[in-house]
Amino acid sequence: MGRLVVTHSTYINGLIDVLKSLEKIKGIKTISPGVLSRVKGHKEKLNMKITREILGGYKTIARKGRNAQEVYITTKLSREELKTIINEICMIH
Numbered sequence: 001m002g003r004l005v006v007t008h009s010t011y012i013n014g015l016i017d018v019l020k021s022l023e024k025i026k027g028i029k030t031i032s033p034g035v036l037s038r039v040k041g042h043k044e045k046l047n048m049k050i051t052r053e054i055l056g057g058y059k060t061i062a063r064k065g066r067n068a069q070e071v072y073i074t075t076k077l078s079r080e081e082l083k084t085i086i087n088e089i090c091m092i093h
Helices: 015-022 080-093
Strands: 027-055 057-077
Touching: 015 027, 015 057, 015 080, 027 080, 057 080
Parallel strands: none
Antiparallel strands: 027 057
């Protein structure tokens, strides 16, 4: 079971629920939400996309509406395994 690091006071709506579901997955160690920013595009539903590999895990971008937030995930899972899990969890929420 992983650990969710809650450091900011502002998150994208629904992101914390998705991350709490994600932290229960075996193989995920730490989930750290990062910078929240505004973007030009518009996404109806919350989705997360793996953008690049980092030391010990992956950097993802969560998007909903006109907001985007970085999320760092430390894990032993492969990129494809993590992508599948993230997509399944985002569909549920």
